[in-house]
Amino acid sequence: MPREAIVRTIGLKKTFLLGKIPLNVLKGIDLEIYRGEYISIMGPSGSGKTTLFNMIGGLDKPTEGKVYIDEVDIAQLDAYELAWLRCRKIGYIFQTFNLIPVMTALENVMLPMIFGGMEMDEAMNKAKELLETVGLGARLHHKPFELSGGQQQRVAIARALANDPAIILADEPTGNLDLKTGKEIIHLLKEMNRNKEVSIITATHDLKMLDVSDRVIWIRDGMIERIEDRENLQIKVGEVEGEEAG
């Protein structure tokens, strides 16, 4: 059976204008990501990871090229369909957590369900369940500022899972966390990937991410440098770490 491409990009380019000077941030990205995969996008800071994420997630428009989510060209969607896609198909996780500051953990997780039209009671029960799954069952009514970074990111993961998305886009989810907390978050994501069959795409320059990934996409200067399967990865990890140390 051919594997189903849940995300496909074709010739994706993005150019920002800085004043009058064009800055080519993505220079033609072609990639396919399959249902259920755990993908890491690796690259140095400034290589265009966040920009690529924004294109894939329908959070910004490419200058050129196409993004297909589940074989649908998202450039063709109207505002209502795009909101539906963001609400149900994709869950977003950010480096800076981006929880709504005035809402409790529970309300933050309920929000996408409410936007999706779910009844309050049902949304509340599901949000409680999700927060329990990420280990925050005792923190339902805390506001983001009352939670640690790791806890906030757990809330964000629960929120991303709210409408059972097919894809989770996590842009440097461990970027603001210490080593240990970062590892916990990565393993939580991996667990969700296994149990909920959600495809996970993370951007990172964190090498801890490598051993949970099915494939690693290396990007540099807005282009794909290489794509590696997990099998080939084992050898390379040491090499990369050597590279960094040197």
Add this chain to the structure above:
Amino acid sequence: MATRVPEKKKIGKQLTLPLSHAFNMSMRSIKIRFGRSIIVTMSIVLGIAFLMSILSSNAFTAGILEKGPENIKITIQQNLEEIRIRQLWLVSLSLIVCVVGIVNAMLMAVTERSREIGTMKCLGALDKFIVELFIIESSMQGFVGSIIGVIFGTLATFFVYVLRYKGLIWHIFPAGLLLKYSLFSILLGVLISVIGAIYPAYVSAKLEPAEAIRREV
């Protein structure tokens, strides 16, 4: 096994939420951001208080001209033209101060929530939901702020006139006119608050979410 033609995967359309959702969310946002809400509301209070103090001064003068004793009427009438010009100038000035102050406060309050707006769009909020949210929030603040402003503005002028005209003030008390000016001021306060909030909310809601989240204020 028969090969099935893969059905075209469907994308649904996001529902429009009932207004009550936006209403509840706005109320909570005002309550929880209480400190910030107070600051925004205070600038509405100040603007409207200034406007209302001038308007009520107009009302008292009109009351005196209508029902006051002859000797005071005559002094006023002698300077009527001058008073009219000064009042017009003061009303215009207070209107400008009021509009600029409120619009500025709203602009700041909404723009600093650009990231939140972007995040809500990531979670599936429609642009119009976000605009609704801010209309409700700003009209509530505008309403409460204007009422307080009207009370303060009227009281301030009232004390000035009581000091000058003593008990006479009760004979000429221009209740009807004061009520009219109060309603006008409240309406204006709500209107300006909403307009001042809609513009930045609309701009932020129209931005691509990536842009709204990036925009640091």
